Amino acid sequence: xxxxxxxxxxxxxxxxxxxxxxxxxxxxxxxxxxxxxxxxxxxxxxxxxxxxxxxxxxxxxxxxxxxxxxxxxxxxxxxxxxxxxxxxxxxxxxxxxxxxxxxxxxxxxxxxxxxxxxxxxxxxxxxxxxxxxxxxxxxxxxxxxxxxxxxxxxxxxxxxxxxxxxxxxxxxxxxxxxxxxxxxxxxxxxxxxxxxxxxxxxxxxxxxxxxxxxxxxxxxxxxxxxxxxxxxxxxxxxxxxxxxxxxxxxxxxxxxxxxxxxxxxxxxxxxxxxxxxxxxxxxxxxxxxxxxxxxxxxxxxxxxxxxxxxxxxxxxxxxxxxxxxxxxxxxxxxxxxxxxxxxxxxxxxxxxxxxxxxxxxxxxxxx
Ligand code: F6R
Ligand code: MG
Ligand code: MG
Numbered sequence: 001x002x003x004x005x006x007x008x009x010x011x012x013x014x015x016x017x018x019x020x021x022x023x024x025x026x027x028x029x030x031x032x033x034x035x036x037x038x039x040x041x042x043x044x045x046x047x048x049x050x051x052x053x054x055x056x057x058x059x060x061x062x063x064x065x066x067x068x069x070x071x072x073x074x075x076x077x078x079x080x081x082x083x084x085x086x087x088x089x090x091x092x093x094x095x096x097x098x099x100x101x102x103x104x105x106x107x108x109x110x111x112x113x114x115x116x117x118x119x120x121x122x123x124x125x126x127x128x129x130x131x132x133x134x135x136x137x138x139x140x141x142x143x144x145x146x147x148x149x150x151x152x153x154x155x156x157x158x159x160x161x162x163x164x165x166x167x168x169x170x171x172x173x174x175x176x177x178x179x180x181x182x183x184x185x186x187x188x189x190x191x192x193x194x195x196x197x198x199x200x201x202x203x204x205x206x207x208x209x210x211x212x213x214x215x216x217x218x219x220x221x222x223x224x225x226x227x228x229x230x231x232x233x234x235x236x237x238x239x240x241x242x243x244x245x246x247x248x249x250x251x252x253x254x255x256x257x258x259x260x261x262x263x264x265x266x267x268x269x270x271x272x273x274x275x276x277x278x279x280x281x282x283x284x285x286x287x288x289x290x291x292x293x294x295x296x297x298x299x300x301x302x303x304x305x306x307x308x309x310x311x312x313x314x315x316x317x318x319x320x321x322x323x324x325x326x327x328x329x330x331x332x333x334x335x336x337x338x339x340x341x342x343x344x345x346x347x348x349x350x351x352x353x354x355x356x357x358x359x360x361x362x363x364x365x366x367x
Contacts, residue, residue, distance in 0.1 A: 013081025014049035021046035048128030052306030108219035130264030133193025138255035239274030259324035278313035
């Protein structure tokens with residue numbers, strides 16, 4: 001029987017401000033997941049102000065039962081957040097009533113259904129204060145860049161490369177692209193990370209793993225596109241399987257040794273470095289950031305989650321963190337100027353249109 005991992009997250013309130021999920025919310029969510037018989041296993045945690053439900057089950061992806069469970073769990077946590085008068089209580093629950101699928105309702109979702117191998121290593125990545133496109137660079141490097149993943153050259157079982165499902169999140173279209181053959185075309189798209197995002201990665205036909213079962217999945221919800229105005233960032237999550245015909249654990253983590261620039265940070269309106277941190281250090285304090293990424297590793301055994309191991313809780317990433325801090329200093333010195341502040345197109349859901357509206361009669365033609 002196949003196993004499904006559903007990683008569903010929402011910001012339903014934090015303390016203080018947009019910093020950290022209150023322990024009561026974690027307890028509330030744990031209690032809600034404990035009471036159901038739908039799951040094989042679960043882990044409730046947080047990355048900064050995002051409450052994260054990592055769940056395994058046999059109901060497949062897009063199961064209305066599992067989505068309902070996640071929604072109800074977030075509602076219970078949001079109610080507790082309201083009682084405590086936490087900040088942004090209920091923020092990401094954009095709709096009043098659940099209607100069969102949690103997609104488009106506010107929470108972020110990454111789900112994969114797959115046949116477990118004899119031993120199944122899985123890494124869940126949790127980001128705070130950034131957007132889904134922040135995963136483009138590291139996922140590309142894991143599954144397509146031989147300078148990062150040595151196995152693309154050395155391991156005959158995935159020397160042929162991988163297939164990528166790329167979404168145009170503005171036009172709601174998707175395209176499958178194959179690497180290495182279409183690598184330059186794919187980079188032309190995914191370099192524009194606020195619009196084109198890698199949604200899933202698949203093995204190729206004839207390899208060790210079934211070609212129709214994803215080996216990675218990234219949440220791609222854009223809250224601003226759902227709500228039509230700025231309602232907080234889209235703090236994404238991802239599930240990545242590793243080893244035996246896939247990038248090794250260290251190859252899955254290696255791209256994060258480079259603190260690449262992502263958009264998000266203060267008011268979802270700034271570019272800054274993403275800092276890989278231990279789960280306990282996912283608390284965005286400086287200028288509400290800099291953006292964080294946490295990696296929790298598991299062995300998935302018949303759906304039981306053995307772990308988590310907090311993978312960035314390692315001195316090997318200290319230098320990356322220091323580098324991220326230096327980049328944060330450098331970027332901050334630009335204040336309200338691009339490229340620290342996001343370009344105009346990406347600011348459309350903030351005050352900029354209102355400023356332009358106010359000044360529209362004072363603009364004079366220069367012709
Ligand atoms: C970024 C984020 C924060 C808030 C900022 C203002 O993703 O969540 O930087 O945008 O703290 O928050 P409000 O408008 O709630 O005062
Ligand atoms: Mg928040
Ligand atoms: Mg957040």
